[in-house]
Amino acid sequence: MSKIIPNLEIPIDQDLEEKLQWMMPEHGPYRILRQSVDARRSHSPHFVYTVEIAEKGETLNLPTFEFEKIKTPSEKPLIVGTGPAGLFAALRFVERGVPCVLFERGSDSAQRIKGINQYWRYGKLDPRNNVCFGEGGAGLYSDGKLITRIKSDHIPYVMNRLVQFGAPAEIQWLSNPHVGSDRIRRVIPKMREFLKANGCEIHFNTQITEVLFEGKQVTGVRTEHGTEFKSPHVILATGHSAEDMIQHLRDSGVHLDGKSFAMGLRVEHSQSEINKIQYRQFSEHPKLGAANYKLAHHDNNTGVGVYSFCMCPGGYVLSSGTEADGIVCNGMSNYNRNSPFANAAIVVSIDHTKNFGADIWGGMKMRRDLETRAYNSVLEAGGTRELPAQNLMDFLKGPSKSGPRALRAGSSPSGAINVRLDELLPANMRDRIRQGFENFQRSMKGFITEEAQVYGVESRTSCPVRITRDSETLQSISHPGLYPAGEGAGYAGGITSAACDGVRIADKITELLK
Incomplete structure (x- = not known):
């Protein structure tokens, strides 16, 4: 049977495996659950680990994150925005057997970086492809820092899936996990191709200009091209800079609150x-x-x-x-x-x-x-x-x-x-x-x-307006079927928390579809 060893201190010139060998000469496999650096002035810098270790001859029960698939619904959930909340909502849907439709006002990541470089070098702003808009969203594409203060059972799942698509394995245990702007550009396309191969329809360069309602019930969305997509479930994950969408919601009577x-x-x-x-x-x-x-x-x-x-x-x-x-x-x-x-x-x-x-x-x-x-x-x-x-x-x-x-x-x-x-x-x-x-x-x-x-x-640490939702159903308190998600809705403060929020909402909708 495995056991957890917390707060294991290792000097910077020593090796974790040697320490474990000294503590448990006959140990089996182990895995790092957490690693941090303690550099306080009262002592020399050292690493602090939490480790799960098995007895000799035993194995570790590693999480697999496998999910029951449901019967395909007649109307696909719609997701607006390909930041971490939107991407992870889509990922959770397809892993549960739920086809979905994903919309992004900007381009895929390869085209997006061209727009960003034009802005940095020549000051030519592409309003669709910049550090805030385009595939991957703001934080996920510009840096890949995964530090979060939230407590969520979905964090290990989010980290596991990022690693599955090419992120470094240590993000699963480092106290300050970080993918890096260069590596996240290779992770996102793999995630996109997985989504497309498993039932997610993706529309780039397609801005959603209107959320459709009958009375106050959501019925779908309308794109800038005039095309309508029908669904009673719309996840709005447009990020902290989509002021045009927030103004549209205000004009539609959706309940909003000012936010610190x-x-x-x-x-x-x-x-x-x-x-x-x-x-x-x-x-x-x-x-x-x-x-x-x-x-x-x-x-x-x-x-x-x-x-x-x-x-x-x-x-x-x-x-x-x-x-x-x-x-x-x-x-x-x-x-x-x-x-x-x-x-x-x-x-x-x-x-x-x-x-x-x-x-x-x-x-x-x-x-x-x-x-x-x-x-x-x-x-x-x-x-x-x-x-x-x-x-x-x-x-x-x-x-x-x-x-x-x-x-x-x-x-x-x-x-x-x-x-x-x-x-x-x-x-x-x-x-x-x-x-x-x-x-x-x-x-x-x-x-x-x-x-x-x-x-x-x-000035873009978070959105100053919250699209208020019910704490249990995660739907707008004024318009059923509208699911405000992530940082732009006022319910996340970074990549990891936004991704977890997208997963929570996808699970809520999936339970309704069952």
């Missing part, structure tokens, strides 16, 4: 400096790789939180807008995390009720205004496609009498141009971020440095 969110900047350091801060004299050890960090500060007087988000070790700062007259920044890392830079969003929590009251659209308007101002600031500085950026010391203290500090070479493929981000941001947001940086410096000595710079604006 966060906005701010993205800070970039030298990765080697972050390694030194986190790993100290062990910073060059080959087993440790690129260090990451997670920071948070809560102001007890205002109740406002400032925190790091989407930290990208060995990564790049990306221009990620979806409108021609707006600028948004985001971050990504490739699998090997071998860029010389580290970046992370530093964002301020924005409480919807305190800031906007009954105005459901207050957050959307604030987001759009800030992105437009960022774009105009680049034009005013003499730029065209660059990201607005500022030396961190200038952001904190303002430029010296001799003028602003020069920007150093950074990681953004779009380039950067010197802009007064300390004047661009609303004063209360700027002050909270400054306060956060000062607090972060106390826990990470060297975080504030002239070698760091900030980019604007980090």
Whole structure:
């Protein structure tokens, strides 16, 4: 019979298998359930494992994730959006024997990256194929970070299936799992071909412009080409940037609520400096790789939180807008995390009720205004496609009498141009971020440095509007048959949580179809 060994500490110069051999000389097969790095200053960095190990002659009972298939329904469920929520809903359907139809306003991943590259290099925005729209969605395609705070029985299934389609096996046990922007591009096409071969009909370059209702009951969707698809089950997984769909739902009387969110900047350091801060004299050890960090500060007087988000070790700062007259920044890392830079969003929590009251659209308007101002600031500085950026010391203290500090070479493929981000941001947001940086410096000595710079604006952490649904049926509380899913609906905060949400909804619909 196997047993679980938790919190097994292994120094960075020792080997897990040797440790297990010393502990259980006659052990059978084992598997890693969790692996993390403990780099706290009270001791030398070491790995911490949770391991399941079998007795000699026994085997491990590994999960297989096999599902009962149901009788094929007469009307296929419809899924709008090929981000993690939409893709995993479709995957769960076909594995249960349920054919479905998947719609994506953008192109497949091969064509999508061409549009993204045109934007990064020349500033030519393709409104259908960018870092937010196109096959794979926003986070799944731009980076592949799988860190999540949720507790869900579906997480092992999601990780297992990603590995099945080509993701590295260690995402199933690492505490900070990451596929990488380069590898996720190979995972998604394999997933797509599996879906197509098993009963999923996929329509690229097909924007859904209307959800159809009879009274308040969903009856299907209408595409931009005027084609109608009928079904009493529509999963809406359009992501955090599909404002046009949210406006359509508002006009159709679907119940919406304003939602708290966060906005701010993205800070970039030298990765080697972050390694030194986190790993100290062990910073060059080959087993440790690129260090990451997670920071948070809560102001007890205002109740406002400032925190790091989407930290990208060995990564790049990306221009990620979806409108021609707006600028948004985001971050990504490739699998090997071998860029010389580290970046992370530093964002301020924005409480919807305190800031906007009954105005459901207050957050959307604030987001759009800030992105437009960022774009105009680049034009005013003499730029065209660059990201607005500022030396961190200038952001904190303002430029010296001799003028602003020069920007150093950074990681953004779009380039950067010197802009007064300390004047661009609303004063209360700027002050909270400054306060956060000062607090972060106390826990990470060297975080504030002239070698760091900030980019604007980090405004798409989540959608400021929620498409409200019933907690049990997962359907819209006002329009039965409409299943808001993932980040854009306000029910997820990253790739893994969005994928799990898509799986939950697919299971709910499948039970109804049975």
